[in-house]
Amino acid sequence: MITMSPGHWKPGTGAVGIIDEVTEARKVVNRVIAKLKNMGIRVHHVEDNTSKNQRENLRYLIVAHNQTKRQLDVSIHFNAVASKQTRAIGTEVLYKKAAVRSIAARLSKGVADAAGYPDRGAKQRNDLAFLNGTTEDAVLIEICFVNSTADVSLYKKHFEAICRAIAKSLAQFIQPNSNPFSSAALYERIQKLYYDKSFVKAIVEKGISQGCFSVIWREKLEKGQLTLNDFCGLCVLLLEKGE
Numbered sequence: 533m534i535t536m537s538p539g540h541w542k543p544g545t546g547a548v549g550i551i552d553e554v555t556e557a558r559k560v561v562n563r564v565i566a567k568l569k570n571m572g573i574r575v576h577h578v579e580d581n582t583s584k585n586q587r588e589n590l591r592y593l594i595v596a597h598n599q600t601k602r603q604l605d606v607s608i609h610f611n612a613v614a615s616k617q618t619r620a621i622g623t624e625v626l627y628k629k630a631a632v633r634s635i636a637a638r639l640s641k642g643v644a645d646a647a648g649y650p651d652r653g654a655k656q657r658n659d660l661a662f663l664n665g666t667t668e669d670a671v672l673i674e675i676c677f678v679n680s681t682a683d684v685s686l687y688k689k690h691f692e693a694i695c696r697a698i699a700k701s702l703a704q705f706i707q708p709n710s711n712p713f714s715s716a717a718l719y720e721r722i723q724k725l726y727y728d729k730s731f732v733k734a735i736v737e738k739g740i741s742q743g744c745f746s747v748i749w750r751e752k753l754e755k756g757q758l759t760l761n762d763f764c765g766l767c768v769l770l771l772e773k774g775e
Contacts, residue, residue, distance in 0.1 A: 547612035549679030567699035594665035605670035622650030642697035
């Protein structure tokens with residue numbers, strides 16, 4: 533189980549540049565959680581909309597995280613530099629406990645690869661309240677830099693891929709042996725097809741038009757509730773109809 537939260541407490545209280553950290557962090561958290569739930573991963577969603585200052589916010593998030601039963605705490609943030617940049621600066625993941633260095637590095641590489649960012653890697657920090665205050669293993673993901681035009685452009689273009697990469701890495705951490713297939717290569721291939729939205733939509737629409745399954749599957753797809761197992765099952769039903 534994972535507990536995840538976006539950083540800060542209202543728009544304008546985090547890094548502000550071409551985009552607003554707080555607004556975007558909430559978008560990422562919501563999308564990643566939806567993907568994790570579709571993978572069968574239980575997630576607690578923590579969000580602070582009541583604090584009046586940074587001290588209250590940090591206390592709120594730490595207490596809320598520590599009140600949950602989980603294996604990993606995840607905080608989503610966006611970074612900033614002193615002035616506006618045109619170059620891509622990249623992504624990094626911060627951690628404190630040595631035990632989570634590998635998942636921090638995997639998350640950083642996953643986001644970097646998904647968006648085409650420079651991979652700034654896993655960085656150990658001992659001076660951050662969230663990492664010091666949470667009682668379980670914790671990571672703080674800095675998606676990209678809000679005042680880099682290249683970073684923001686890549687973020688907007690590859691939003692879904694970024695969220696998918698985060699969800700995939702977190703799922704592998706929580707359930708390292710979750711591959712339902714005997715072949716890792718087959719699992720990777722099925723996942724690639726599952727994350728191709730146009731392909732999945734084509735399967736669903738074809739199955740509905742041929743009477744293989746009901747329109748409820750279109751509704752699940754549109755709501756982001758169609759799981760990987762659902763997708764595999766629908767493909768089998770479509771194949772059965774074809775026979």
